[in-house]
Amino acid sequence: MNETFKALADPTRRQIIALLKERDMTAGDIAEHFNISKPSISHHLNLLKQANIILDQRQGQFIYYSLNATVFQELISWFMQLGNFGGKEGD
Amino acid sequence: MNETFKALADPTRRQIIALLKERDMTAGDIAEHFNISKPSISHHLNLLKQANIILDQRQGQFIYYSLNATVFQELISWFMQLGNFGGKEGD
DNA sequence: TATATATTTAGATAATTGACTAAATATATA
C-alpha cells in the first residue's frame, strides 16, 4: 500500500494515469505529452508498475501501458473505511 | 491536490490518520503511539493540516486534532472518475 | 511572577527522489 500511495504522490505520474484513462499508450506516446526525458518517463512508468497501478504488455517493439482498475478499487475502499462514507448515520 | 497526495504518501502520516479515525487526540497522545520525537510528529501533523486532511482546535494547553472527512470525499471522487466505478457498464 | 506542561519553530543532517546523459537491451527488417 505504501508503494501505491508514493506512486500517486507525484503530479507527472498522476498525469500519466489521466492519459491512460483515455486510452492505452506506448511509453513513447506517453513521453510525448511531457517535457521530460524518456528515461525519466520510463522511471515513472516503472514506479507505477511496481505499485500495481498500471500494467504493461509488449507488442513487437512497443510496450503498451494500461490502467489496472483493481488498485483503484482498493484505494477507494481504503478511503471509504476512514470516513464511514455512505453508511448508516446512526452515531 | 498534490499536497494531499504527498501528505498521504508516508506511513507515519497514514497511521496518524488511522488513530484519528478512532477518536480525536492531542499531539502528545498521537506522539505516544510512535517511536519518533515530538517535533517530528508535530511536523507530520503540520503537513496533514496543510493538506487539509486534519483539523486542529486548541483547548487550553492542548491542541486536539481530528480528521476532516471532506477531503476524503474529494479523494474518493478522484479515484471514482478514473475507473468509472459503480457506473453504467455500457460499452 | 515564576514554574511546569504541551506544542511548535529553527537549524542541521542523512536518506530519498526526480531529473539528466550515456550506454545497454529488445525487436523489426533490410
Next chain:
DNA sequence: TATATATTTAGTCAATTATCTAAATATATA
C-alpha cells in the same frame, strides 16, 4: 548480420524530505 527504432538500465547530481536536538511560544497554576 547490420541497422534503425523503442525502451530500459546505470550512474550522477540537485532538490526534497524525515529525522534529530535545542530553543521558543502558549497556556495553566502556584
